[in-house]
Amino acid sequence: MMAANESSDLNFPIRTANVGAICIISAAKSASVQLGDRGETKAKLRAIALQRQEDHTTAGDVFFESYPIFYRPFPVLNDPVDDNGAVIQLDRVNGSPNITVGCIRVTAAGSAASILAGNGMHLTADSRIKHIRQYPRLHPTPPAGC
Amino acid sequence: MIVFKVINHALSVGQIELLGISSASMLQVGDTDHVSLYSMFDTPPESVIVGPLAPFPSPDNAGDMLGESTVSDDDGS
Known part of the structure; x- marks a missing residue:
């Protein structure tokens, strides 16, 4: 019982991920799979x-620059606590x-x-994905004035 | 001063089954400090173009665009 209490007070600053097996069928289009730590x-x-x-x-071609979704800025997170200079201290034990995953x-x-x-x-x-559908009109409208 | 204290006890997972991890998503077994995931998907009603199948025009300053190798300078820019 004493040993259990002592072990619960231990702190391991870096945890290691233990994974028994990984089975991935498809990792496509710039998907990344990494076993190990990353900065x-x-x-x-x-x-x-x-x-x-x-x-x-x-x-014809289509251009990213034609659509504002591709260059609009990220939404801003309003954090008045941080703006007032208050510091949030994170203690992790x-x-x-x-961390074990089978x-x-x-x-x-x-x-x-x-x-x-990994860590x-x-x-x-x-x-950012823009979706456009373009197809012809079935019954063309007559020009103005007719 | 705000002190946010996190105590991680033993974590053991038997099995994770996922059908898909979509665009700009993450699956991580481990610790992290800072995660920001942004996803913008635009399918407005006006994105459906019904009419003559004319090519889309180039943007105004198409000749100055970087990374668009298919843009030519002789298309009115």
């Missing part, structure tokens, strides 16, 4: 999903040196997704 991650995805009746080779099964990891078994410090991921 900083900046994942970015921008896509125009254009559905057309005409072939892309004859219908790890009672166990390990088995991880992932069917698909999509665009700019991150699968990480990370700073992760920023940004995904």
Whole structure:
């Protein structure tokens, strides 16, 4: 009983991830799978999903710069506590040196997704997708004046 | 001063099954300090263009755009 109390007071500043097995069927389109620690991650995805009746080779190109979604700034988080200069101190105590997972099964990891078994410090991921459908009018309207 | 104290006890998970991890998402087994995930998906009603299948015009300053190798300078810019 005494030993149990002593072990609960221990602090392990760095925890280790123990994973028995990882089974991933698909990690596509800039998805990342990492076993180990990582300092900083900046994942970015921008896509125009254009559905057309005409072939892309004859219908012309599409440009990211035409749409404000691709260059609008990130939304701002209003934090009056932080703005007033108050400091938030984070104390983290790890009672166990390990995080244990038996088995991880992932069917698909999509665009700019991150699968990480290990410690990370700073992760920023940004995904911007514009969806457009373009198809011809079935009954063309007569020109004005007719 | 705000003191935020976190005590992590033993963490043991048997199995994780995921169908999909979508765009700008994360699955992590471990500790982290700072996570920011942004996702913008735009499908407004006006994104449906019904009409003649004319090519989309280039943006105004298309010739100055970086990373758009298909932009040519002779398309009116």
